[in-house]
Structure formats: C-alpha cells, structure tokens
Amino acid sequence: MLKRNFTEEQNMFRGAYRKFLEKEIAPHVERWREQGIVDREAFTKAGEQGFLMIWPEEQYGGMGDDDFRFEQIIIEETANVYAGDWTNTLHSRLVGPYLSRFGSDEQKARFLPKCVTGECILAVAMTEPDAGSDLAGMRATAKDMGDHWLLNGAKTYISNGINADLVVVAAKTDPDNNPHAMGLFLVERGMEGFERGRNLKKMGMKAQDTAELFFNDVKVPKENVLGDPTLGFVYLMQGLAEERLIGACGFIASAQKAFEVTREFVMERKVFGKPLSYMQNTQFKMAELR
Ligand SMILES: Cc1cc2nc3c(=O)[nH]c(=O)nc-3n(C[C@H](O)[C@H](O)[C@H](O)COP(=O)(O)OP(=O)(O)OC[C@H]3O[C@@H](n4cnc5c(N)ncnc54)[C@H](O)[C@@H]3O)c2cc1C
Incomplete structure (x- = not known):
C-alpha cells in the first residue's frame, strides 16, 4: 500500500486503524457477507476508538480535522482486509457532511455526537424504482402541512437501508409549480409510516445492507428539514465531487489488493x-x- 504524502500523525493513525480492523472487523467479514448485513457493533466499536466520522468539531465528539487523507487511509486499510462492503465511509464522509453543511446548529447538536459514536447509523435515500441517474424523475413528494411535512414515496438500493437510524430522504416539494424544487428530510427510525422492504441480494458488496425503503404519510417535523426545502438537488450535487474521489480511492485500493x-x-x-x-x-x- 502506498504511504507517500502522509504526515507522521496520519501514518500512526494508519497503524492504529489497521490493528483495529484486524481485531474487530476482519474476523467477522465472512459472516456479515452470509447474513447480508454488518453487525451494528462494527459502527459503535469504530466510534469508540475514534475511527468513525472523525472530521466534526470537538464539541460534537470528532477530531475537528477535515484532512481528506484520514479518510483515504480508512478506505485503503478497509479494502486491505477485504471489508470494503462495510459502509464506514458512506456513514462518515458521504452522508454525515449533509448534517454539518446544511444542518442548523440545533440539528448538528442533536445528531452529530451520536453519529460520531456510531449509535446513529446514517443513510441517504435518493434513488427510486424509476429514478436513478435521472434524479429529476423522482416521484417521492413532501407536502407542507403547516406544522410538519407529509412525506410519501418509495426508495431503492439504499446502502445501510436496514441498519440506518437516520435517513436523509430526497423528495420533491412543489411538483406542480416547480419540478426542480426538492427537499432533504431527516427521517428517523421509528417514525410512523417509515417502513423497510427487502434487503436486496447483490453480486458483490454482500455485507452491505442495500435495501428498499417506503414512506407512507410520514409526518416529518419542521425541525427535521435540512436547509432550504427547495434546494435539495443543489445540496446533493455539492457532495458529488468528493464522493467520486472516495470512489476512486476505494477502487484503486481494491485493485492494489x-x-x-x-x-x-x-x-x-x-x-x-x-x-x-x-x-x-x-x-x-x-x-x-x-
Ligand atoms: C451497491 C449499491 C448501493 C447504492 N446505494 C445507494 C444509496 O445509498 N442511496 C441512493 O440513493 N442510491 C444508491 N444506489 C443507487 C445508485 O445511485 C443508482 O444505481 C445509480 O444512480 C444509477 O441508477 P439506476 O441503477 O437506476 O440506473 P439507470 O439510471 O436506470 O441507468 C441504467 C443504465 O443506463 C445508463 N444511462 C443512464 N442515463 C444515461 C444517459 N443519459 N445516457 C446514456 N446512458 C445512460 C447508465 O449508465 C446505466 O448503465 C446504490 C446502488 C448500488 C448498486
């Protein structure tokens, strides 16, 4: 594994994370593949040792260091023990940043500390049975009911779909007048009308719970809307550049392995x-x- 261009601290971090993987993750990967889902303890154990969502400010329990190379190390070392289907990075660096970038101070204080410890597992739900690459074709809607939003729709291929405690759900908010208006809604485990469907069987990434989610008249409180409820599409696009970098790191690490x-x-x-x-x-x- 290449180790150029990392600081002394990052090389130490790599060594510590490798030890953690060998002890807490690698011995379970085969079993997770068979069961089609990672044990929730993978997240809490990583959280306990500071290997989950490391970038948030210290007040939320993180290291307060946004240097992407820490995540690169996590991605490379995870691939090195064949655990690339454990969604550490999806939780930590793909979904988590939506909370810090677009969330209010109250939302950050409410959710970030539990995400750092791994008690609250994250997912993002954009894709639908009839809307993948063409996100604008999304059919899920959220209607402003005054004191809450009423969310309806179906999502599919959602990573962490079964394990997730908090799902960032994209839905159209003004389909009749403005088809581009989309909001991001924080749907929590246990909200009435939020149901999970099948954990889908896949050719690869078998330990990852990629699932269907259903939202039937879910009353989402106003305090669970991320930012402006018409700018969700713009928010989603902002994460894409880094998501591609994350993908590239993972693909190169897997090829190297x-x-x-x-x-x-x-x-x-x-x-x-x-x-x-x-x-x-x-x-x-x-x-x-x-
Ligand atoms: C393992 C896994 C995990 C996933 N996790 C998540 C998740 O956590 N959250 C989430 O929201 N989604 C998730 N997805 C869904 C993923 O984002 C979609 O699969 C992706 O957006 C593509 O959509 P689609 O599968 O519907 O393919 P489609 O959009 O139907 O595309 C089918 C084919 O058509 C091609 N195509 C599409 N548009 C064009 C075009 N304009 N011109 C030419 N060719 C085109 C595509 O390249 C592809 O080959 C996941 C998918 C997988 C496989």
Whole structure:
C-alpha cells in the first residue's frame, strides 16, 4: 500500500486503524457477507476508538480535522482486509457532511455526537424504482402541512437501508409549480409510516445492507428539514465531487489488493515443477496489471 504524502500523525493513525480492523472487523467479514448485513457493533466499536466520522468539531465528539487523507487511509486499510462492503465511509464522509453543511446548529447538536459514536447509523435515500441517474424523475413528494411535512414515496438500493437510524430522504416539494424544487428530510427510525422492504441480494458488496425503503404519510417535523426545502438537488450535487474521489480511492485500493493477492498466488502455485510466476505469460500479465 502506498504511504507517500502522509504526515507522521496520519501514518500512526494508519497503524492504529489497521490493528483495529484486524481485531474487530476482519474476523467477522465472512459472516456479515452470509447474513447480508454488518453487525451494528462494527459502527459503535469504530466510534469508540475514534475511527468513525472523525472530521466534526470537538464539541460534537470528532477530531475537528477535515484532512481528506484520514479518510483515504480508512478506505485503503478497509479494502486491505477485504471489508470494503462495510459502509464506514458512506456513514462518515458521504452522508454525515449533509448534517454539518446544511444542518442548523440545533440539528448538528442533536445528531452529530451520536453519529460520531456510531449509535446513529446514517443513510441517504435518493434513488427510486424509476429514478436513478435521472434524479429529476423522482416521484417521492413532501407536502407542507403547516406544522410538519407529509412525506410519501418509495426508495431503492439504499446502502445501510436496514441498519440506518437516520435517513436523509430526497423528495420533491412543489411538483406542480416547480419540478426542480426538492427537499432533504431527516427521517428517523421509528417514525410512523417509515417502513423497510427487502434487503436486496447483490453480486458483490454482500455485507452491505442495500435495501428498499417506503414512506407512507410520514409526518416529518419542521425541525427535521435540512436547509432550504427547495434546494435539495443543489445540496446533493455539492457532495458529488468528493464522493467520486472516495470512489476512486476505494477502487484503486481494491485493485492494489487484488494485485498483491494474485502476486502471492502465482509465486506459491506450482505447475510443471515451477511456480506460475516463472511462466512468461504470467509475467506479462502481472506487469500489465501493475
Ligand atoms: C451497491 C449499491 C448501493 C447504492 N446505494 C445507494 C444509496 O445509498 N442511496 C441512493 O440513493 N442510491 C444508491 N444506489 C443507487 C445508485 O445511485 C443508482 O444505481 C445509480 O444512480 C444509477 O441508477 P439506476 O441503477 O437506476 O440506473 P439507470 O439510471 O436506470 O441507468 C441504467 C443504465 O443506463 C445508463 N444511462 C443512464 N442515463 C444515461 C444517459 N443519459 N445516457 C446514456 N446512458 C445512460 C447508465 O449508465 C446505466 O448503465 C446504490 C446502488 C448500488 C448498486
């Protein structure tokens, strides 16, 4: 794993996180894949040791350090123990920032500390059965009822869909007059009308609970709206650049791991009395992969 361009503190963080993964995460990954979901304790144990949502200010329990390289370390080391389907980064760096960027002080104080400890697991729900890439085709709606919003709709492919305690749900807020008006609503576990559907079976990322969510006349209190209820689309787009960087870090880390595992295999495996790595074609292939 490349370690260039990291500070001394970050290299120490990497060592500590690697130890944590080896003890608390790696031994459970196969079981999580079989059950299709990560134990909630993965989040609380990471939270206890300061490996979950590290960027919030100290008053919310975080380290107050927004340097992306900490997250890069988390992504790389998680891939290194084959635990890339544990949604640490989705919780910490994809969804969490919506609260700090667009949430009020009251919302931050209410939710961030529990997200840092892992007691409150996060998800974001944009995709619908008929709206994926084309988010503007979303059908979920939230109607302003004066003292609350009435949320209706169905979402699918939602990561942490089963485990989530707090879901940032995107819904159209003025479909008749302004089809671009969209709000982000904080829907909490236990709210009446919020139901979970199937935990979907997937080809990969099997330990990740990717699920269907349903919202039937959910009364979302006004204090659970993130920012301006017409600017949700703009808010979602603001996170995309970093989400792509997160994706890139994960893909490179997984490719690197796949290369290392293959290298070990071809050096050990013997065919016709010689290790596979002595074969010219294997050498060409490995060089190409490198
Ligand atoms: C493991 C997993 C986890 C996920 N987690 C979440 C989550 O937590 N929250 C959430 O909201 N969503 C989540 N998603 C959903 C994800 O965001 C969507 O899958 C994605 O937005 C694509 O939508 P879609 O699957 O409906 O594909 P579609 O939008 O139906 O696209 C199908 C195909 O058409 C192509 N296509 C689309 N538009 C065009 C175009 N204009 N021109 C040419 N080709 C086009 C696409 O590239 C794709 O190949 C998750 C998905 C997966 C697989």
